[in-house]
Amino acid sequence: AHVPYSPPRYPEETMQQRSKDFYTLMNQRRSVRFISPEPVPRRVIDDVILTAGTAPSGAHTEPWTFVVVSDQETKSQIRNIVEEEEEMNYRQRMGDKWVNDLAKFRTNWIKEYLDVAPYLILIFKQTYGILPNGKKKTHYYNEISVSISCGILLAALQNVGLVTVTSTPLNCGPQLRLLLKRPANEKLLLLLPVGYPATDATVPDLKRKSLNEIMVHI
Amino acid sequence: AHVPYSPPRYPEETMQQRSKDFYTLMNQRRSVRFISPEPVPRRVIDDVILTAGTAPSGAHTEPWTFVVVSDQETKSQIRNIVEEEEEMNYRQRMGDKWVNDLAKFRTNWIKEYLDVAPYLILIFKQTYGILPNGKKKTHYYNEISVSISCGILLAALQNVGLVTVTSTPLNCGPQLRLLLKRPANEKLLLLLPVGYPATDATVPDLKRKSLNEIMVHI
Ligand SMILES: Cc1cc2nc3c(=O)[nH]c(=O)nc-3n(C[C@H](O)[C@H](O)[C@H](O)COP(=O)(O)O)c2cc1C
Ligand SMILES: Cc1cc2nc3c(=O)[nH]c(=O)nc-3n(C[C@H](O)[C@H](O)[C@H](O)COP(=O)(O)O)c2cc1C
Numbered sequence: 239a240h241v242p243y244s245p246p247r248y249p250e251e252t253m254q255q256r257s258k259d260f261y262t263l264m265n266q267r268r269s270v271r272f273i274s275p276e277p278v279p280r281r282v283i284d285d286v287i288l289t290a291g292t293a294p295s296g297a298h299t300e301p302w303t304f305v306v307v308s309d310q311e312t313k314s315q316i317r318n319i320v321e322e323e324e325e326m327n328y329r330q331r332m333g334d335k336w337v338n339d340l341a342k343f344r345t346n347w348i349k350e351y352l353d354v355a356p357y358l359i360l361i362f363k364q365t366y367g368i369l370p371n372g373k374k375k376t377h378y379y380n381e382i383s384v385s386i387s388c389g390i391l392l393a394a395l396q397n398v399g400l401v402t403v404t405s406t407p408l409n410c411g412p413q414l415r416l417l418l419k420r421p422a423n424e425k426l427l428l429l430l431p432v433g434y435p436a437t438d439a440t441v442p443d444l445k446r447k448s449l450n451e452i453m454v455h456i
Numbered sequence: 457a458h459v460p461y462s463p464p465r466y467p468e469e470t471m472q473q474r475s476k477d478f479y480t481l482m483n484q485r486r487s488v489r490f491i492s493p494e495p496v497p498r499r500v501i502d503d504v505i506l507t508a509g510t511a512p513s514g515a516h517t518e519p520w521t522f523v524v525v526s527d528q529e530t531k532s533q534i535r536n537i538v539e540e541e542e543e544m545n546y547r548q549r550m551g552d553k554w555v556n557d558l559a560k561f562r563t564n565w566i567k568e569y570l571d572v573a574p575y576l577i578l579i580f581k582q583t584y585g586i587l588p589n590g591k592k593k594t595h596y597y598n599e600i601s602v603s604i605s606c607g608i609l610l611a612a613l614q615n616v617g618l619v620t621v622t623s624t625p626l627n628c629g630p631q632l633r634l635l636l637k638r639p640a641n642e643k644l645l646l647l648l649p650v651g652y653p654a655t656d657a658t659v660p661d662l663k664r665k666s667l668n669e670i671m672v673h674i
Contacts, residue, residue, distance in 0.1 A: 240562065240658040245484050246617055247652065250497050253616045257503035260615045264510045264608060266463050279468055285475035287671045291664060292482040293607060294622045297557045300665050307674045339515050339594070344458065376557070379624055382645070385600045386622070389511060389607020390482060397478045398471045399464055404512045404604070406597055418674065427600070434465065440458040446509060447518050453505045456525045456636065 263396060265446075270401035271345065272439040273355040273431055280308075282398055283357055283432070289394040293387035296378030301364040302387050305418050308357050315417055316360075317352035320429070323409045324349065331408070343442050351403070355431035359402075360414060361388055362424040384427050395432060401439075402430040481614060483664075488619035489563065490657035491573040491649055498526075500616055501575055501650070507612040511605035514596030519582040520605050523636050526575050533635055534578075535570035538647070541627045542567065549626070561660050569621070573649035577620075578632060579606055580642040602645050613650060619657075620648040 248256065287304045295301055307313055324347035328337055352358065363384040367375035377383075388404065395402055407414070411426035466474065505522045513519055525531055542565035546555055570576065581602040585593035595601075606622070613620055625632070629644035 239661040241661045243486055243488060243653055243657045243659045245619065245653065248617045253500050254497060257500045257612065257616045260612055261503045261507045261510070264507050264612070267510055268461055269512050270461060279472060282471050282475045284667060284671070285479045288667055289479045289482050291667070291670045292479070292485055294487050294610070296624070297561075298662050300670065302670060303672065304670055305672045305674060309674050312674050335594070336596070343515075376553070378554070381600070382603045382624070385603030386607040386610065389604040390611055392512070392604065393608055393611040394475065394478055394482070398475045399466045401463065406514070406600070435461055435463065439461045441461040443457040443459045444516050449502060449506055449509075452509045452518065452520060452522055453502070454521065454523045454636075456523060456527050456530050
C-alpha cells in the first residue's frame with residue numbers, strides 16, 4: 239500500500255535561516271580523540287541510535303546493528319584488541335606513506351578513548367539477512383546504507399553536544415565480532431567512542447574545502 | 457598544529473529535548489519519488505552542500521564532488537541515460553529476485569522526477585586525488601566517507617523541508633561522468649533529485665525497525 243506524504247513546509251525565509259543554522263551547527267563538528275569519562279544520559283544515546291535508524295537503505299533492508307558498549311570490562315577488552323592490531327598496522331601493515339599521511343593527526347596505536355569514553359558505538363553492517371525460511375536475504379548496497387546511517391548518527395550527536403571520532407579499526411573486525419557475539423553475517427564497519435569532549439581536548443588545525451572546491455553547478 | 461576544542465555544552469534536560477526533537481524531525485524523512493517542479497531557493501541548496509562538506513573523511517581527504525544540475529536540457533539528457541539503462545536493468549540485469557524485492561516500492565525504469573525536480577544532485581566519490589606534483593594521492597575509505605557525507609546531506613535537506621530519493625543508477629556512472637565532464641578519478645556514487653514533494657506525493661507504507669531490533673547494549 240502507498241500512503242500520502244506531506245511533510246512540513248517552511249516559508250523561504252525560514253528555510254534560509256534553518257539551512258544556515260544547521261550548517262553552522264554541523265560545521266562545528268570535529269573528530270575528537272580526547273573524550274571525558276563523565277557519564278552521558280543513556281536516553282540520549284537511545285535517541286541517537288533511533289535517529290540513525292531512520293536512514294534510507296537499499297530496498298529498505300535496514301542492514302545495521304549498533305552495539306553500544308558501556309561495560310568497563312568490555313571496553314578494556316576492546317581497547318586491548320584494537321591497540322594490539324593498530325600497533326601492527328602502524329609498524330608493519332600501513333607502510334610509510336600511509337603513516338606519513340596520518341602524521342598531522344598525531345594519531346598512533348594508543349587509543350585511550352576506548353576505555354575512557356562512557357560509550358563505544360560499534361556499527362556493524364549486515365552483509366546479508368536471514369529470511370524466516372532460513373534462506374539468505376540479499377542486502378543491496380549494505381555498506382553505503384550503513385555509512386549513510388552513520389552520517390545521520392554524527393548529525394544527531396553534534397546536535398546534542400556530544401563528540402566522537404569516526405574510526406575504522408583495521409583488521410580488528412573479526413576479533414571484535416566474536417567478543418561482542420555478533421553473527422557471521424555482520425561485519426564491523428565503524429567504531430565510534432562517544433562522550434563529552436575532555437576539558438583540555440585539542441584537534442588538528444584543519445581547514446575544510448570551500449563551496450566552489452566541492453560543488454559544480456550546471 | 458593542534459588547537460583547543462570546546463563545543464557548546466547543553467544541560468541534560470536540553471540534551472534530552474534536542475535528541476528527541478531531532479529524532480522526530482528525521483523520522484519524518486521518507487524517500488519521495490514524486491517531486492514538485494516548483495523552484496527552490498538556490499542559496500538553500502548551497503548551504504545543504506556546504507553542510508555535506510563538513511563530514512569526516514579518511515585522513516581528511518574530503519573525497520567528494522557534488523554536481524548540482526538545474527539546467528533543463530542536462531536534466532533531460534540525464535533522464536534519457538538513466539531510463540535507458542534502468543530498462544535494461546529491470547528487464548535483463550537485475551534478475552527476478554531483485555525485481556521482486558522492489559515490487560513493494562512500485563518503482564520501474566520510468567523516472568519522471570529526473571527532469572521534473574528543480575535540482576539533481578549527483579554525488580561523485582574521488583577514488584584518488586592528484587597531488588601538485590601530478591602523483592596520485594590515496595583516498596582512504598573514500599566510498600564510506602562520501603556515503604557519510606550523503607547522510608549529513610539528507611539531514612540538511614530534511615531540516616529545510618525538502619525531499620529526495622537516494623538512488624544508485626546502476627551502470628549509468630560512466631555515461632553520466634562523461635556528460636557532466638567529470639575527471640577519470642571520479643565515480644558516480646549516488647543521484648538525488650531534490651525539491652518540494654508533489655502535492656499528491658505518496659510513499660510506500662513501510663515501517664522502521666524498533667530500537668531493540670537495531671541496538672544491542674553491553
Ligand atoms: C544505497 C541506497 C540505494 C538506493 N537505491 C534506490 C534506487 O535506485 N531507486 C529508488 O527508487 N530508491 C532507492 N533507494 C531508496 C530506498 O528504497 C529507501 O530508502 C527504502 O525503501 C526505505 O524507505 P525510506 O527512505 O522512505 O525510509 C536507495 C537507498 C539507498 C540507501
Ligand atoms: C571512513 C573514515 C575512517 C576514519 N578512520 C579514522 C581512524 O581510524 N582513526 C582516527 O583517528 N580517525 C579516523 N577518521 C577521522 C578522520 O581523520 C577525520 O574525519 C578527518 O581528519 C577530518 O577531521 P574532522 O572529522 O575533525 O573534520 C576517519 C574518518 C572516516 C570518515
